[in-house]
Amino acid sequence: MGSNLIEGFANGNEGALTDIFYRLNPTLIHFAIKYLKDEDAAEEIVSDSFVKAWGLRTQFTTLENLRAFLYVTTKNACLNQLRKVVHERMTDDFQEYEALILQDQDTLTKIIRTELVQQLYEEVENLPPLQKEIFKFSFFEELDPQEISVFLQIPISSVYMNKSRAIKALKNKLSLDHTTWGLLMLLLFK
Numbered sequence: 001m002g003s004n005l006i007e008g009f010a011n012g013n014e015g016a017l018t019d020i021f022y023r024l025n026p027t028l029i030h031f032a033i034k035y036l037k038d039e040d041a042a043e044e045i046v047s048d049s050f051v052k053a054w055g056l057r058t059q060f061t062t063l064e065n066l067r068a069f070l071y072v073t074t075k076n077a078c079l080n081q082l083r084k085v086v087h088e089r090m091t092d093d094f095q096e097y098e099a100l101i102l103q104d105q106d107t108l109t110k111i112i113r114t115e116l117v118q119q120l121y122e123e124v125e126n127l128p129p130l131q132k133e134i135f136k137f138s139f140f141e142e143l144d145p146q147e148i149s150v151f152l153q154i155p156i157s158s159v160y161m162n163k164s165r166a167i168k169a170l171k172n173k174l175s176l177d178h179t180t181w182g183l184l185m186l187l188l189f190k
Contacts, residue, residue: 006063017057021050024067028074031141035078045081049073064151071141079121123173124166130158131166138163 008016025046032042049070053060060066124135133152137143145163149156 006060010057010060017054024070028070032074032078036081045077046074075140123170127166127169131162134159134162135166
């Protein structure tokens with residue numbers, strides 16, 4: 001069923017697009033809401049991700065490839081939206097902005113979280129390719145090791161080993177001890 005569906009999608013069958021949309025849209029919206037805390041913005045970003053996927057439809061050979069593309073595209077768009085919000089706020093009058101931050105601790109927390117996500121994301125991009133891919137699947141897309149193993153067609157032991165190496169490298173790069181790393185992961189991926 002999945003191969004026929006992706007084949008139809010790749011060949012421009014709008015029925016296949018509709019079927020895939022109804023299968024993946026709810027989970028992608030939920031995923032985007034985790035970042036944005038705004039359902040309307042999340043729905044718009046997910047719709048844009050489907051439009052991008054449709055434009056590149058001939059490049060997808062499996063439903064898993066398409067799903068991964070949609071998650072990564074949605075995540076990147078959410079991060080861009082968060083960056084845009086931070087940038088817009090930073091262009092306001094500095095004193096007014098500072099007063100707003102001091103009054104609204106929730107905003108401060110979101111800004112700090114966004115900056116931490118950005119710093120972590122930049123460091124993840126510097127990891128070796130397999131470690132980077134496994135870390136992203138594990139933490140950004142919330143796939144379990146078994147799903148990653150199947151998707152990448154590697155032994156589950158390789159998933160655990162590369163995930164562990166990625167975490168160790170990131171902890172060292174960000175100069176974090178074990179407790180601080182744990183708190184960072186809780187803050188970023190709650």
